[in-house]
Amino acid sequence: MTMTILIAGATGDLGGRIINALLERGANVRALVRPGTDAAKVAKLEQRGVTIVRADLSDVPGLTQACTGVSCVVSALQGLGDVIIDGQSTLLDAALAAGVPRFIPSDFSSDYTQLPVGYNRNFDLRRSFNQHLDTKAGIAATSILNGAFAELLTYSIPFLDFKKKQIGYWESADWRVDFTTMDNTAAYTAAVALDVSSPRILRIASFQISANELAPIAEDVMHQSFEVVRLGSRDELAAYNQRERTAHPEGEQDVYPNWQRSQYIHSMFSVQNNPLDNDRYPDITWTSVRELLATRR
Structure with missing residues (x-):
């Protein structure tokens, strides 16, 4: 029997990719969208x-109706406590009321x-929601932990800085960082x-790579030299983040303030x-770092 999956956060980047992957697997897909969502985005999904x-995250009857007959609710929501804790909790309660057997939180x-x-404000929000989720009997949950989205490596972040032509790391140049592409995560x-x-x-990674491993691959793919540079220790970075968070309390109202990125x-x-x-x-083909960097050339 074909399963019906409900996606919350369906018009976001990851949510849209999850929908594509579900359709490829032959699932019936419901997209939960807020009233007033961009009509063009909704039309593309309908096509x-x-x-x-359509239901707001505070609309319990609307959410319960949306969940009725669903095999699994997938949350790809992004936001602060009002979304990750409050909104997801309301969605979870609606799923329970509708008898949905499974829930995938937005981890x-x-x-x-x-x-x-x-150590990470946004992770603490997810931790709080999952503690609430684990108290709920009658619904099974699966958290998918994918490390960092691999697309970050194409944006010139400190770990791969195209402007400075350097590979920056903290603590150890042999520490392997987890990266998963958004398409691999969605699949x-x-x-x-x-x-x-x-x-x-469940824990996944398209690839795990250290600064020392990344440098020669980046040089080969990008046809330029990269210097491997130690930027400090983990403790030094944590202390810096705490100072920045204290100095910029306005960032508490922003999903991605500079200190949160750090x-x-x-x-x-x-x-x-x-x-x-x-x-x-086994049917999922994992993207390599070489394949990813080749998209930036």
């Missing part, structure tokens, strides 16, 4: 056979279960949504996905 359900991050509270999420036996946590970098150099669950779905 692909996606069922549109999609480094393995925050290995990090102490306070894996679609497989999990249709897998009734999926466990509580907290993500600290997480990348603090935790690793081990062991990986990449082999759970």
Whole structure:
């Protein structure tokens, strides 16, 4: 029997990719969109056979109706506490009321279960929601931890800085960072949504790579030299992040203030996905760092 999957955050980048992956696997897809969502985005989904359900994250009856008959709810929501904790909690309650058996929260991050509270604000929000999720009987959850989105490597971040022509790292040049492309993450999420036996946590990475490993590949693909540069220790980076957060409290109202971006970098150099669950779905082809960097040339 064909499963019906509900996607929250359907008009976002990751949400849209998850929908594409689900359609490729033959699933029925419902897209939860807020009233007032851009009509052109909604029309594109409808043209692909996606069922549109309009409901605000505070609309319990509307959310419950949206969840009725659904095999799994996938949350690709992004935001602060009002979305990640409050909105997802309301969506979870609606899923429970509708008898939905499975829920995939919007984690999609480094393995925050290995990090102490306070080192990454956005991960702490996810931790709080998952603590609430684990108190709910009658629904099974799967968190997908994918490290950093690999597309970051094409944006000139400190780990691969095209302007400075350097590979920047913290602590150790041999520390391997987890990266997963958005398409790989979406394909894996679609497989999990249709897998009734999926466990509580799954860890994936398109590739794991250190500064020392990245340098020669970047030089070969980009045809330029890159210097491997130590930018400090993890403790120094954590202390810097705390100072910046204290100095810029206005960032607490922003999903990605500068200090939060730096907290993500600290997480990348603090935790690793081990062991990986990449082999759970053999039909997924994982993108290599070489393939990714070739798209930037």
